[in-house]
Amino acid sequence: MYKAALFVCSESDTFLKNYTMFAPNVVIATAGHPILPELRGSSYYQYNMPVHIGKNCWLGAGAVVLPGVTIGDNTVVGAGSIVTKDLPANVLAVGNPCRVVREISEHDREYYYKDRKIDYNSLKSKTPLQALNLTHK
């Protein structure tokens, strides 16, 4: 079990759905400040934009999600990624700036990591795997 720190820098809403996992040191930043220095001393000193993160996502260690971003269901964000724009559902996305590398595919039903095969017979748990409708097709 990880002792994860999830930092939410927020004066706006952060919408999180079920089963989404956060690795240590993920930051969700819903607030920002103007680029123009003079404005940072004015009533424009801060803006806030909500962040939406779908269900069954996994955000790797140290990922940062910037204001206004929406991440679709099931999407995986690699460690250390800076998510500057929306990400669709069902993809693996990595890097700074975070880009989609590939869709989650049938390959991921066969292998849980690189060449490590899923042993479906060993999956006894009813939840949350059943809720995720995990089956070997």
Ligand SMILES: CC(C)(COP(=O)(O)OP(=O)(O)OC[C@H]1O[C@@H](n2cnc3c(N)ncnc32)[C@H](O)[C@@H]1OP(=O)(O)O)[C@@H](O)C(=O)NCCC(=O)NCCS
């Ligand atoms: C996202 C992740 C699961 C991807 O694993 P994967 O499916 O095996 O992906 P691959 O290793 O095939 O990587 C595909 C490409 O993306 C790159 N990549 C993978 N993860 C990356 C990351 N976090 N940042 C930047 N690039 C990354 C790889 O170098 C590779 O690039 P290449 O095609 O030029 O060689 C893994 O890299 C990761 O970031 N895991 C997070 C682990 C973590 O945070 N654990 C904490 C406990 S919850």
